[in-house]
Amino acid sequence: MRGSDSQAAPMPATAIPHVFSRYRSDIRAGLKAAFPDSTAPLYDMLRYHLGWQDEQGRAADANVGKEVRPALCLFACEAVGGTKEQALPPAVAIELIHNFSLIHDDIQDGDTERRHRKTVWYIWGQSHGINAGDAMHALGNLALLDTNPGALPPQRRLEISRILTRASLEMIEGQVLDLTFERRPSVRVDDYLTMIDKKTGALLEASLHMGAVAAAADPSTVEAMRLFGKGLGLLFQVRDDMLGVWGAQDKTGKPAAGDIHRRKKSLPIVYALAHAEGASRDRMLAIYRSDRPLQEGDVHDVLAVLDEVRAAAYCTGLAREHAERSMATLAPVHLSAAARAEFADLVQFLMDREH
Amino acid sequence: MRGSDSQAAPMPATAIPHVFSRYRSDIRAGLKAAFPDSTAPLYDMLRYHLGWQDEQGRAADANVGKEVRPALCLFACEAVGGTKEQALPPAVAIELIHNFSLIHDDIQDGDTERRHRKTVWYIWGQSHGINAGDAMHALGNLALLDTNPGALPPQRRLEISRILTRASLEMIEGQVLDLTFERRPSVRVDDYLTMIDKKTGALLEASLHMGAVAAAADPSTVEAMRLFGKGLGLLFQVRDDMLGVWGAQDKTGKPAAGDIHRRKKSLPIVYALAHAEGASRDRMLAIYRSDRPLQEGDVHDVLAVLDEVRAAAYCTGLAREHAERSMATLAPVHLSAAARAEFADLVQFLMDREH
Numbered sequence: 001m002r003g004s005d006s007q008a009a010p011m012p013a014t015a016i017p018h019v020f021s022r023y024r025s026d027i028r029a030g031l032k033a034a035f036p037d038s039t040a041p042l043y044d045m046l047r048y049h050l051g052w053q054d055e056q057g058r059a060a061d062a063n064v065g066k067e068v069r070p071a072l073c074l075f076a077c078e079a080v081g082g083t084k085e086q087a088l089p090p091a092v093a094i095e096l097i098h099n100f101s102l103i104h105d106d107i108q109d110g111d112t113e114r115r116h117r118k119t120v121w122y123i124w125g126q127s128h129g130i131n132a133g134d135a136m137h138a139l140g141n142l143a144l145l146d147t148n149p150g151a152l153p154p155q156r157r158l159e160i161s162r163i164l165t166r167a168s169l170e171m172i173e174g175q176v177l178d179l180t181f182e183r184r185p186s187v188r189v190d191d192y193l194t195m196i197d198k199k200t201g202a203l204l205e206a207s208l209h210m211g212a213v214a215a216a217a218d219p220s221t222v223e224a225m226r227l228f229g230k231g232l233g234l235l236f237q238v239r240d241d242m243l244g245v246w247g248a249q250d251k252t253g254k255p256a257a258g259d260i261h262r263r264k265k266s267l268p269i270v271y272a273l274a275h276a277e278g279a280s281r282d283r284m285l286a287i288y289r290s291d292r293p294l295q296e297g298d299v300h301d302v303l304a305v306l307d308e309v310r311a312a313a314y315c316t317g318l319a320r321e322h323a324e325r326s327m328a329t330l331a332p333v334h335l336s337a338a339a340r341a342e343f344a345d346l347v348q349f350l351m352d353r354e355h
Numbered sequence: 356m357r358g359s360d361s362q363a364a365p366m367p368a369t370a371i372p373h374v375f376s377r378y379r380s381d382i383r384a385g386l387k388a389a390f391p392d393s394t395a396p397l398y399d400m401l402r403y404h405l406g407w408q409d410e411q412g413r414a415a416d417a418n419v420g421k422e423v424r425p426a427l428c429l430f431a432c433e434a435v436g437g438t439k440e441q442a443l444p445p446a447v448a449i450e451l452i453h454n455f456s457l458i459h460d461d462i463q464d465g466d467t468e469r470r471h472r473k474t475v476w477y478i479w480g481q482s483h484g485i486n487a488g489d490a491m492h493a494l495g496n497l498a499l500l501d502t503n504p505g506a507l508p509p510q511r512r513l514e515i516s517r518i519l520t521r522a523s524l525e526m527i528e529g530q531v532l533d534l535t536f537e538r539r540p541s542v543r544v545d546d547y548l549t550m551i552d553k554k555t556g557a558l559l560e561a562s563l564h565m566g567a568v569a570a571a572a573d574p575s576t577v578e579a580m581r582l583f584g585k586g587l588g589l590l591f592q593v594r595d596d597m598l599g600v601w602g603a604q605d606k607t608g609k610p611a612a613g614d615i616h617r618r619k620k621s622l623p624i625v626y627a628l629a630h631a632e633g634a635s636r637d638r639m640l641a642i643y644r645s646d647r648p649l650q651e652g653d654v655h656d657v658l659a660v661l662d663e664v665r666a667a668a669y670c671t672g673l674a675r676e677h678a679e680r681s682m683a684t685l686a687p688v689h690l691s692a693a694a695r696a697e698f699a700d701l702v703q704f705l706m707d708r709e710h
Contacts, residue, residue, distance in 0.1 A: 042531040104489060108482040127463040130485060131531050134459060137489065138524040141496055145517045154509040161516065162500045169493040176397040176486050 017345045019075040020066060023091070026084055027070045030092040034143040045132040046139070049103055049120050062117055069207040070095045072232070076208040076225050079339040082215025085151045089144050090160050090210035096140030097168050098203055101175070103133035108179065116253075141165070152214060160210050167206035174199025181265055185289055192270045193234070200240075201233025208232070224333045228343070231326030235350045238319045241266035243354070245303075246312065251354040260299050263288060267318075268311040269302070275309040323347045372700045374430040375421060378446075381439055382425045385447040389498040400487040401494070404458055404475050417472055424558055425450045427587070428566040431580050434694040437570020440506040444499050445515050445565035451495030452523050453558055456530070458488035463534065471608075496520070507569060515565050522561035529554025536620055540644055547625045548589070555595075556588025563587070579688045583698070586681030590705045593674045596621035598710070600658075601667065606709040615654050618643060622673075623666040624657070630664040678702045 031050065035043060047053040051062030070091035077087030105111075106119040107129045113119060121129025144161050152160070177195040181187045208229030212222040243252050244259030245268050259266050265273075269288070276284050284305050287298050306312065330343055386405065390398060402408040406417035425446035432442030460466075461474040462484045468474060476484025499516050507515070532550040536542045563584030567577040598607050599614030600623050614621050620628075624643070631639050639660050642653050661667065685698055 038528075040528055040531070041535065042528050100489075104485050108485060126481075127534055128531065130459050130463060130488075131527055131534070133485075133489075134455075134492065135524060135527045135531075137492055138520055138527060141520045142517070142524065145513060145520055154513050158500060158509050158513055158516075161513075162497070165493055165496045165500055169490060169497065172486055172490045172493060173393075173395055173397050176395070176483065176490075179482055179486070180396065 015349075017342065017349050019342060019346060020068065020071050023071050023074045023084070024067065026074065026088060027067050027091060027095065030070075030088045030143075031095060034092050034096065034139060034146075042131065042135055045120050045124055045128060046136055048123070049099060049132065049136070051117075055118070055123055063115060065095075065099070065115075067095060068236075069098055069203055072204065072207040072229070073211040073214075075342070076211030076229075077215045079335055079343070080212050080215045080217040080221050080225065080333070082211070082217070083151075086214040086216075087211050089152060089157070090164065090214055091207075093140045093144040093164055094167075094203060094207055094210065096136055096143055097164065097171075100133045100136035100140060101171055101203075103129060103136060105175070107133075108175075137168070140168075156213060156216065160213055163206050163210050163213065167202040170198045170202035174202065185285070186273045187265055187270050189267075189270055189274055192265075192267060196237040196267075197230070197234060200237040201230055204233035204236060205229035221333050224329050227329045228326050231322045231329065232347070232350060234322045235319050235326070235347065238267055238315050238322075239350060239353060241268060242312065242315050245269075245306065247354065253355065257299050257303065260302050261294055263294065267315055268306050271311050271314050272302075272305050272309050275311075276305050280305045280308055319351050323351050370704075372697065372704050374697060374701060375423065375426050378426050378429045378439070379422065381429065381443060382422050382446060382450065385425075385443045385498075386450060389447050389451065389494060389501075397486065397490055400475050400479055400483060401491055403478070404454060404487065404491070406472075410473070410478055418470060420450075420454070420470075422450055423591075424453055424562040427559065427562040427584070428569075430697070431563040431566030431584075432570045434690055434698070435567050435570045435572040435576050435580065435688070437566070437572070438506075441569040441571075442566050444507060444512070445519065445569055446562075448495045448499040448519055449522075449558060449562055449565065451491055451498055452519065452526075455488045455491035455495060456526060456558075458484060458491060460530070462488075463530075492523070495523075511568060511571065515568055518561050518565050518568065522557040525553045525557035529557065540640070541628045542620055542625050544622075544625055544629055547620075547622060551592040551622075552585070552589060555592040556585055559588035559591060560584035576688050579684050582684045583681050586677045586684065587702070587705060589677045590674050590681070590702065593622055593670050593677075594705060594708060596623060597667065597670050598708075600624075600661065603709065608710065612654050612658065615657050616649055618649065622670055623661050626666050626669050627657075627660050627664050630666075631660050635660045635663055674706050678706055 032052075035047070044053060044057050048055060048057075051064035052060060054060045054062075073091040073094060074084055074087045078084065102114065103120050106114060107121045107126055111119055112122045119129075120132050124132070141161070141164070144157065144164060174195050174197070177191075178199055181192065181195060205226055206229070209222065209226040212225035217225070241259070244254070244264065244266055245257060247254065247256070249256045255261065260269070265288070273281075273284055273288065283301055287294070287302060326347055327344060330340065335343070387407075390402070399408060399412050403410060403412075406419035407415060409415040409417075428446040428449060429439055429442045433439065457469065458475050461469060462476045462481055466474055467477040474484075475487050479487070496516070496519070499512065499519060529550050529552070532546070533554055536547065536550060560581055561584070564577065564581040567580035572580070596614070599609070599619065599621055600612060602609065602611070604611045610616065615624070620643070624639075628636075628639055628643065638656055642649065642657060681702055682699060685695065690698070
């Protein structure tokens, strides 16, 4: 199937940028410190979700998220002259907020597994899944409010809380749009981009924005980092959507063409539904309006239509456009040569990543 | 059935204290101002839940909550020398947080109606119900962070945010305990009281606590108001539990003995399960361990056991004890005679209310 996709973008092996590993131990320590020292069953669910405990409450160290958002927050803060200590409270907070959204998403999507582990709701039931997400949401806010007062003065901490809370709300707006779109026969490409700008983009934008505010950077630097983060969010999601269709199973750990099998209206599909004509359009609509499980032949046909409308080239072009715009945003910002190179690596990685 | 309950506390008609109506228009205006000027479908769900819109999005003015928490926050602030302007941000915030919990509770309990209107999840589905609650949660936090900077300096606003967020987390801990208890054959009275202290008490405590902090009251006054609020929370819930068993349908608007029909393990039942002996105990356990719908005979038997163990007297005594302790907490606080009388009325009302 993958072979028939003559048009998909090349996917070179790309090294994971150092920013995603450099802060790992700080982030882990910060996350653990954000947890109350409580044996209440609520916190067992949260620790399980974060990979620190197994289902029975025994200590574990499961492979969990890439911690992209806190790493970007810390990196942005240091790049514009701040310290790790300043950015750690918002970094921890945004990782917890991201995880609150994952716990609730899993309920909404009916997903029983996340990264090869059972989801919280699947183990403890939907009601406790709702509670676990709610608690992670509150803990995220608290991580920012409740920490040592040294690193961030009150006014700055308040400003960061405002950014985080507005971003959380925007993410939820995006989630509502996403669920609404899944039930519609077709979605405009622009509406889809607005949705991912909120659902994925809001927290990535906030990560870099908060990092710059934590560093007390000047207003034009703060604004540049915010816009750069916004661009990263789009890049990140466009690539995610491409991998869901054209990604290799041995790289992504997910079934090939998984998003087609799930009839997910991701960017390539939304684009094809808008641009296919004649028999191809009829075939796409028939497949996406039906309820019966997709057959291999259907998946093959969808991939063929994506080829026909050059959906991969469209996605790659859109990603490249945003990558260039993001780098241009950074041009006037005062950065060390090393930091600027790392930002460029980051953008390149998000464009090319295979998992 | 009500007639057979020879032992239930007398329920005199009690006037609703003025504190619950005095601030109504301020609270409504504050709540409306906390909403973004957005036509996104998400906000239609929230406005519906608050009674401002009907299902179709047309303006409405439905009978919604009593707005107890914001009224107490405003009252506490003024009573200790603050202004309405200072307390309005936390008052609005806590009402939104309370409503987030109601939206999620309705999903968890499978309730299809709240105050004679369909619940959010019942109209829009569970997934959107989860989103609506999440958004109300974020909006509540934002109401405190995002308002005009005049009334509260940053340090105080941060301190109030911390109180609110800790209380939200405690409320969620209580909700987890409540759901856990519902699945257990029996619950210790002390564990039940811990649960309501969190589930109901945390936000009521925070209402008065935040009001006093908003007024920049001295630490001993702040602590007294916090403890008073904690006592009110227990009073409020104990009376709620009594009304769910012995309340009159024409007063509460809910079916008589509704909590018995629903097998809700509220305080009278928890107490009876712990104190009944012999055949009465066996009968209670048989009824509360079974899954089949309760018959009138079962309800009659439960009420008879409650009489036998003097459950109503226990509840009334517990409420009275906390009422007295709450009033004693206020004794050293500097209050006008009028304010002190209003606090006393409030406690009396919460003890005696019939709806």
